[in-house]
Amino acid sequence: MYLEAINLSKKYGNFYALRNLNLRVEGGKCVGYLGPNGAGKTTTLKIFTNLLRPTSGDAIINGYSVQKELKKALKDVGTLIETPNFYPYLIPMEILSMLCDIRGATRKDILEALKKVRLYEWRNTKVKKFSKGMTQRLAMAVALVTNPSIMILDEPTTGMDPQGMAEIREIIKDLKKDGKLIFMSSHLLPEITDVCDEVAMINKGTLLLYDTIENVSSKFLSNSVVVEFLEPVKDIKPIQEIKYIKAINQINPYKIQIDFSGNAEEQYEILKSLLKMGYKITSYRSEGLALEKAYLKLIGGDKIE
Numbered sequence: 001m002y003l004e005a006i007n008l009s010k011k012y013g014n015f016y017a018l019r020n021l022n023l024r025v026e027g028g029k030c031v032g033y034l035g036p037n038g039a040g041k042t043t044t045l046k047i048f049t050n051l052l053r054p055t056s057g058d059a060i061i062n063g064y065s066v067q068k069e070l071k072k073a074l075k076d077v078g079t080l081i082e083t084p085n086f087y088p089y090l091i092p093m094e095i096l097s098m099l100c101d102i103r104g105a106t107r108k109d110i111l112e113a114l115k116k117v118r119l120y121e122w123r124n125t126k127v128k129k130f131s132k133g134m135t136q137r138l139a140m141a142v143a144l145v146t147n148p149s150i151m152i153l154d155e156p157t158t159g160m161d162p163q164g165m166a167e168i169r170e171i172i173k174d175l176k177k178d179g180k181l182i183f184m185s186s187h188l189l190p191e192i193t194d195v196c197d198e199v200a201m202i203n204k205g206t207l208l209l210y211d212t213i214e215n216v217s218s219k220f221l222s223n224s225v226v227v228e229f230l231e232p233v234k235d236i237k238p239i240q241e242i243k244y245i246k247a248i249n250q251i252n253p254y255k256i257q258i259d260f261s262g263n264a265e266e267q268y269e270i271l272k273s274l275l276k277m278g279y280k281i282t283s284y285r286s287e288g289l290a291l292e293k294a295y296l297k298l299i300g301g302d303k304i305e
């Protein structure tokens with residue numbers, strides 16, 4: 001099972017919301033589609049679910065073009081693009097039953113889907129009583145009712161409180177365990193690191209990177225450390241002389257940030273030199289969330305949550 005964008009572009013007038021996107025995601029895993037507001041995430045997902053037509057290029061799912069062979073392409077796909085407005089006086093069983101006829105799901109499928117999204121106990125409660133998180137989970141159940149192998153989710157935790165977010169993330173992790181391919185957009189880095197195996201980063205309609213979270217992290221992880229000292233550092237010049245160090249930023253008398261060239265080996269050599277020089281070090285750690293560094297570097301420093 002796979003999703004593939006081939007030279008996918010979407011133009012609004014002269015503005016490219018998406019420019020020559022080439023991306024193939026394949027297999028049972030969760031791929032995060034990460035980018036700041038306006039990056040082109042929703043545009044991409046809407047093209048994959050036929051809510052938008054591309055200006056050029058192809059969106060392929062399992063070998064079928066979404067634009068040319070829609071039914072075949074979306075046969076095994078569940079989507080959650082915008083939370084639907086459910087009629088408030090209906091109960092989940094009724095809402096999902098309506099789908100049985102349309103999509104050929106059985107009562108057993110409905111109960112399964114409700115269990116997966118942890119709404120089984122609420123199956124006979126009117127949705128007007130539901131929180132935002134529960135409504136979103138019901139929308140997930142709608143996407144899941146035919147037990148598709150591929151799930152396309154657009155910012156599935158947007159607008160939810162922390163508890164609601166955590167519940168959705170746990171459900172996504174369960175779906176991953178079921179062997180599904182999940183392609184989900186998000187502008188929340190901690191969410192992507194928590195839930196996803198791989199990340200595709202996009203900004204201004206252009207793909208910046210597609211790799212495993214692990215690789216992205218290790219690529220960007222080890223070139224900056226924050227060192228804390230037992231005693232104030234009065235003169236940083238001797239530290240600047242240490243091999244591999246590129247720049248030093250003294251945060252306060254007891255704390256400096258070191259940018260260096262290299263990886264773990266060099267990071268270790270720097271620590272050895274500092275100890276040899278007699279500095280009393282109380283803490284020595286790689287700085288920040290590695291993925292965040294990679295992300296900020298790639299999108300040119302825009303701050304995100």
Ligand SMILES: Nc1ncnc2c1ncn2[C@@H]1O[C@H](COP(=O)(O)OP(=O)(O)OP(=O)(O)O)[C@@H](O)[C@H]1O
Pocket residue numbers: 012016017035036037038039040041042043044187
């Ligand atoms: N119908 C439209 N007409 C003109 N421009 C549009 C239209 N729809 C989207 N855009 C523009 O295309 C760009 C990409 O939008 P898109 O919704 O795909 O971004 P996104 O990454 O999903 O952002 P967000 O996180 O805010 O949802 C944005 O600059 C947006 O303003």
